[in-house]
Amino acid sequence: MRKSLLVIAAVVLAASLSAYAQNTGNIRYKWYDAQGLVHFSDSLTAEAMKYGYDLVNDRGLVVQRVPRQLTAAERVAANKLAAEQAAQKRAAQERANADAQMLAAYPDEESYRISLQQTLDTIDQQIHTSQINLRSQEKALTDLLGRAADLENAKNPVPKFLADSIAQQRNVVATLRDTLSRQQTLRSDTERQQVGQLAHYREVRTAQGQAAE
The missing domain is CATH 1.10.287 (Helix Hairpins)
Incomplete structure (x- = not known):
């Protein structure tokens, strides 16, 4: 199920990038592998998605950067951070609401x-x-x-x-x-x-x- 979702996501991303390329000219993919070697291709590869890549136009300029895929541990850490930030945001909103009610009750x-x-x-x-x-x-x-x-x-x-x-x-x-x-x-x-x-x-x-x- 998870692999199917990844395939669907990759297809959607590729379609989006294809539409993007039609609007900006010829687009190539540029990325660095684990050894730091640079690669170019005309199509999006699994390795590029793994390490992150740049979209380069026909003049060699980077028009968009796509970060690498997160590891399982990084995803856990990112989700935890997002949850903490959301909790802090909710707490701040609750304090603001309480302060507003306090001022309304005691002018x-x-x-x-x-x-x-x-x-x-x-x-x-x-x-x-x-x-x-x-x-x-x-x-x-x-x-x-x-x-x-x-x-x-x-x-x-x-x-x-x-x-x-x-x-x-x-x-x-x-x-x-x-x-x-x-x-x-x-x-x-x-x-x-x-x-x-x-x-x-x-x-x-x-x-x-x-x-x-």
Whole structure:
């Protein structure tokens, strides 16, 4: 199948070159082999296609250069490079679209700052809620530990249900402390990110203003 496609491609190329020759005069093919020896022919050969060739007119001038065929490794590398360039182009277009949407949503810096602050306010509300819950659960744990301590001081054994309740309450407190810690870290990270976001907003607005001038 692949060989058939190559044959078809060669026929199409030869036909195109034939039409080209009719418009530009007599055309010959010039190429160098693996040893660097120059060759001329009146028809396109497999060797010329392999090493690349020049189309030469009847005055000996090169009217077109056709590069050599790529090796399998070179084709892989070329396809990879093309894919990377296409990905970069898509990413650049996505950034441009995002920047355009940002400017449309926030036409001035004050409105953008308000949006950033709203994000922090939401996180602050979550932190405040976690702090209230944590204090409540810590108090419950303190009460359970106090009951257990009273029994021990009275030389009475601590019932299993009370020991289990203390263990469960400790897990609740530990989970809330972990949640609060993650929320506080998120706020710090968000605040740092917003410094960069604000700087980017200013750059985009400046660029837009310069483009409008």
